Amino acid sequence: MRDFEYGNPSSLKQAIALLGANFDQAQVLAGGTDLISLMKDYIVTPRRVVNIKGIADLRGVHESAAGLRIGSATVLEDLFERPAPLHPFPSLRTAIAGVSSAQMRSMGTVGGDLLQRPRCWYFRNGFGLLARDSQGRSLVPNGDNRYHAIFDNAGPAYFVSPSSLAPPLITLGATARVTGPKGSREIPVAELFRTPRDASEREHTLGPKDILTEILIPARSRTLRNATYEVRERHVMDWPLVTASVALRMEGKRVRQATVVLGQVAPTPWRSQAAERALAGKELDEAAAAHAGDAAAQGAHPLSRNGYKVQLVRVAVKRALLQAIA
Amino acid sequence: MANIAWPPASKRGLIGKSISRIDGPEKASGRAKYTYDQNPVNLLYAKMLTSPYAHAKITALDTSEAERMPGVRAVYVFNGVGKEVNWEGHEILAVAADSEELAEDAVRRVRVEFQQLPYLVDDADLALATKDGRTRQLGAETSGDPAAGFQQAEVTSEGNYAIPVITHCCLESHGSVAQWAGDKLNVWISTQNVSGAAGEYAQSPDLNVPASNVNVDCQVMGGGFGSKFGIDTWGLAAAALAKKSGRPVKLMLDRKPELLMAGSRPSLRGKIRVGAKRDGTIVAWDSDSWGTGGMGVVGIHGLLPYIFRDIPNRGSRYTAVRTNTGPARAWRAPNHPQACFLTMAALDDMAAKLGMDPLDFFLKNLSLAGERAALYQEELQKAAELMEWKAKWHPRGDKTPGPIKRGVGLSIHTWGGLGHDGYCRTTIHPDGSVEVATGTQDLGTGTRTVINIVAAETLGLPLDGIRVEIGDNKYPPDGASGGSTTVGGVSSSTRVSATNALNQLLAKVAPALGTTPDKLEAVAEKIQVIGDPAKAISWKQACARLGTTPIVAMGQRNMSLISSGVGGAQMAEVSVDVETGVVHMEKMVAVQDCGLIIDIKTATSQVYGACIMGTCYALHEEKIMDQQTGTCLNPNMEFYKLSGLDDVGDIVVHMMTDPAIESRGVIGLGEPPVISPGAAIANAVANAIGVRVPELPMTPERVLDALGKGEMA
Numbered sequence A: 001m002r003d004f005e006y007g008n009p010s011s012l013k014q015a016i017a018l019l020g021a022n023f024d025q026a027q028v029l030a031g032g033t034d035l036i037s038l039m040k041d042y043i044v045t046p047r048r049v050v051n052i053k054g055i056a057d058l059r060g061v062h063e064s065a066a067g068l069r070i071g072s073a074t075v076l077e078d079l080f081e082r083p084a085p086l087h088p089f090p091s092l093r094t095a096i097a098g099v100s101s102a103q104m105r106s107m108g109t110v111g112g113d114l115l116q117r118p119r120c121w122y123f124r125n126g127f128g129l130l131a132r133d134s135q136g137r138s139l140v141p142n143g144d145n146r147y148h149a150i151f152d153n154a155g156p157a158y159f160v161s162p163s164s165l166a167p168p169l170i171t172l173g174a175t176a177r178v179t180g181p182k183g184s185r186e187i188p189v190a191e192l193f194r195t196p197r198d199a200s201e202r203e204h205t206l207g208p209k210d211i212l213t214e215i216l217i218p219a220r221s222r223t224l225r226n227a228t229y230e231v232r233e234r235h236v237m238d239w240p241l242v243t244a245s246v247a248l249r250m251e252g253k254r255v256r257q258a259t260v261v262l263g264q265v266a267p268t269p270w271r272s273q274a275a276e277r278a279l280a281g282k283e284l285d286e287a288a289a290a291h292a293g294d295a296a297a298q299g300a301h302p303l304s305r306n307g308y309k310v311q312l313v314r315v316a317v318k319r320a321l322l323q324a325i326a
Numbered sequence B: 001m002a003n004i005a006w007p008p009a010s011k012r013g014l015i016g017k018s019i020s021r022i023d024g025p026e027k028a029s030g031r032a033k034y035t036y037d038q039n040p041v042n043l044l045y046a047k048m049l050t051s052p053y054a055h056a057k058i059t060a061l062d063t064s065e066a067e068r069m070p071g072v073r074a075v076y077v078f079n080g081v082g083k084e085v086n087w088e089g090h091e092i093l094a095v096a097a098d099s100e101e102l103a104e105d106a107v108r109r110v111r112v113e114f115q116q117l118p119y120l121v122d123d124a125d126l127a128l129a130t131k132d133g134r135t136r137q138l139g140a141e142t143s144g145d146p147a148a149g150f151q152q153a154e155v156t157s158e159g160n161y162a163i164p165v166i167t168h169c170c171l172e173s174h175g176s177v178a179q180w181a182g183d184k185l186n187v188w189i190s191t192q193n194v195s196g197a198a199g200e201y202a203q204s205p206d207l208n209v210p211a212s213n214v215n216v217d218c219q220v221m222g223g224g225f226g227s228k229f230g231i232d233t234w235g236l237a238a239a240a241l242a243k244k245s246g247r248p249v250k251l252m253l254d255r256k257p258e259l260l261m262a263g264s265r266p267s268l269r270g271k272i273r274v275g276a277k278r279d280g281t282i283v284a285w286d287s288d289s290w291g292t293g294g295m296g297v298v299g300i301h302g303l304l305p306y307i308f309r310d311i312p313n314r315g316s317r318y319t320a321v322r323t324n325t326g327p328a329r330a331w332r333a334p335n336h337p338q339a340c341f342l343t344m345a346a347l348d349d350m351a352a353k354l355g356m357d358p359l360d361f362f363l364k365n366l367s368l369a370g371e372r373a374a375l376y377q378e379e380l381q382k383a384a385e386l387m388e389w390k391a392k393w394h395p396r397g398d399k400t401p402g403p404i405k406r407g408v409g410l411s412i413h414t415w416g417g418l419g420h421d422g423y424c425r426t427t428i429h430p431d432g433s434v435e436v437a438t439g440t441q442d443l444g445t446g447t448r449t450v451i452n453i454v455a456a457e458t459l460g461l462p463l464d465g466i467r468v469e470i471g472d473n474k475y476p477p478d479g480a481s482g483g484s485t486t487v488g489g490v491s492s493s494t495r496v497s498a499t500n501a502l503n504q505l506l507a508k509v510a511p512a513l514g515t516t517p518d519k520l521e522a523v524a525e526k527i528q529v530i531g532d533p534a535k536a537i538s539w540k541q542a543c544a545r546l547g548t549t550p551i552v553a554m555g556q557r558n559m560s561l562i563s564s565g566v567g568g569a570q571m572a573e574v575s576v577d578v579e580t581g582v583v584h585m586e587k588m589v590a591v592q593d594c595g596l597i598i599d600i601k602t603a604t605s606q607v608y609g610a611c612i613m614g615t616c617y618a619l620h621e622e623k624i625m626d627q628q629t630g631t632c633l634n635p636n637m638e639f640y641k642l643s644g645l646d647d648v649g650d651i652v653v654h655m656m657t658d659p660a661i662e663s664r665g666v667i668g669l670g671e672p673p674v675i676s677p678g679a680a681i682a683n684a685v686a687n688a689i690g691v692r693v694p695e696l697p698m699t700p701e702r703v704l705d706a707l708g709k710g711e712m713a
């Protein structure tokens, strides 16, 4: 591991001052479960890391009239162990429970989960986020892409967004507070993510001097029927193959409004408006859920080895919907 | 005089009972010191530079910048300028430095230039490998008349099957700590061959040390599975760097190099045709198979069909494919799991085509299974009872509504397991304490416990009346632990040495008891006239008669106490979600014989472990190579998937222990139970979902593909 400086600020202001003009100069360290692994493998080599766990304001869960505020440095286990605040959001709870083991949840933070780097094996083995060979050709389309994107994969990005927490948070209308040198702004969680169009872009919209400080799930989302379904090859110690999170505003047995977000299928959390349209105004039963699943799979462009993920999308959406109304 | 023969069941106090491993508490509490835990003062850490390419020639190598870094103490080169490296992970050099991080940094400051050369890393395409001149037919066997056999056959079943390269993935990675004291070399090394390692160090001109000056220590191990027989380049590097730097050096492999270069199991792919009569009698077999084990010419030559060697008309051909991948090493029951999967899957498909219950089909054809046919029959029937096979089996394709389908599958296997040669020394001290020493190793299997049980049984003492000393080459030499040879080797040498020591003691005390040694026995911490507890003296009193000189007696492996050749039958029950392709192993039944069992508990543990390891390679495990880059895509525990606890269902183990089996003496067990799980689980999946998943591991992708749901691009 390359030598680095360790900044240990006790306030947000100090933390931002310690960050640099680019990600090579400094990176935020939360639980470190992802960042330190990347540094050990020389995939990222910041000259400084800035620990944010010493900043008291960034930790904790607060209920207010506005909704549920979760500090970005709150560890997942804190949420997992205190089910009360998450009671209205089984969708989020499922996603947190899926991050295993307890050791991982005790170190990993909410902000770190959202901002963890992609698991693409070309990226993790040193071929860069866009996984290119020395001539600049992408390795993914002709390589082993069994875990890669089936949506928004025209290139140059083929990896999938790894966060399990992002899809449920997006369906719940959550916002993220981001603080930088010029103050703080509140953006929808979905806007933390983007599909990089060239090597100068990352998969997150945060700048090198930005810190994600808080997530807010608005109070009105408490009345949404919501659920997440994860397809996992192994029960534990693994990322899911595909996830689907749904949140439904119901009117009796009918869906007034649906939000459907898929995980592990595109470089960003993938909102399926086709599935949402298929549900709007419908009475939700097994057939309607399956129909929405089929709609969600439309427009997928599988690569040479990930066609099976299209089927997983259908099932995950169907099962999440049925769970949400169960 | 006490006799070396194993005591009859009625006289066994410890042998064959269920005894917890004696080092369990040490291990569970973290007090047991593994190689990684050895930290002599002034320790340096070494890291290796290995090839990033599948095939290349080293055209320039400059270590000066690395060597100038403060804290970098020594560099040792395996392959310098002009040498070819033949796989990603091929060793180039090692650097020793004050910390692990610094050593790794220094490795990255070495400037190497490569001329890249053509390579092949994927063995799936035989035609491509053949065109590349990378194939060699290792064997072609014919017996009877295969063409005529297929003509006689009323039903023919044909299929392609494949099982990929996997690695050993020992929980404890490879490595050692080496320290010189003058011209003496002390090494702590995770090895399956404590007694043989010194000789290997002695062969290195760089070390220039006689074997007599090398002390090898390996008290506890986190597995070897066949990958840790040698000291390896990294063992040599640790000793050489320690010599160069004058300081102790630790070189343990990280997970990535471990998975790239520390051993793999060859793949096996093939097309198989089976011919049978409508009544289920198999009459013909034909197989064309190939596989790769890296650049060596290796593989399952001569093992197909597995077990059913007496199929009257059979042809089989095997071709070894050389690929630029890390070299193969013996993997727990070398070649058997692969041959077993291909054979049992092909036969199960035939049973399905005939519309027969595979249990009936296998039982009907056991006459083709050679000398152990009767044993397989008994084992299959026992397994069927424990699995409730007749209640659970249904024709292919579970018709229960809903996405979760259940199914059962079976397989049988065989192995040798003859104890290796080796020596043991028993010392009885005048104060009554006893020590039993042999230069063997406990891979985690329970070897230490087995030695303790045999010695205590022989001397009539409780377990804690014996101190067991192993894992050091200063003790009498024992063989390498491979091929399930350890338990036969150490149990017989221990039995002989303890008996020899006891006979010396009996000779000493016979006069005091007014009798001759042949009338005496050691039981319950006493020396007594056989069958007469009234005429006895305590063990301590007996030993006190030795004065100041302990008894020392040697023993060597004895063929009358051991034998070779076992069978086993396994059945698996799975549930498969046919909408997601996710398979769960619900239950496995493993029925196994292994002669006289010394400790039922550690034996059963071996079988549990094997069923778990088998579940891993059936459902998740695979070394994934990328032809574009020549590299392994999953050299980590994230994508090189192993089952977690929740992925493993119930495991029911039944050890065969009737007097006829026990009369064969001790036979090894480590390997046989890992042979069948892949086949049994794969057959259960076919039974559940109605179609064959032809390639392991049976991931959701492959299951959905087999079901025709895995949309292609």
Ligand SMILES: Cc1cc2nc3c(=O)[nH]c(=O)nc-3n(C[C@H](O)[C@H](O)[C@H](O)COP(=O)(O)OP(=O)(O)OC[C@H]3O[C@@H](n4cnc5c(N)ncnc54)[C@H](O)[C@@H]3O)c2cc1C
Pocket: A027, A028, A029, A030, A031, A032, A033, A034, A035, A036, A052, A072, A073, A098, A099, A100, A101, A104, A107, A108, A109, A110, A111, A112, A113, A114, A115, A116, A117, A162, A163, A164, A165, A206, A210, A211, A212, A213, A237, A238, A239, A240
């Ligand atoms: C075995 C295993 C299984 C796992 N399974 C799952 C799973 O199923 N689903 C899933 O979603 N995850 C899974 N994970 C990932 C895990 O959830 C993340 O590693 C963890 O949440 C990251 O949190 P952290 O606090 O340790 O982040 P860190 O490693 O500290 O940071 C991660 C990244 O985010 C940046 N960062 C962190 N916090 C902030 C902030 N507040 N502001 C700006 N930047 C920030 C860091 O600079 C870094 O780039 C798994 C991990 C392991 C090891």
Ligand code: SF4
Pocket: B171
């Ligand atoms: S997970 Fe790894 S480090 Fe943790 S206890 Fe198990 S073996 Fe040890």
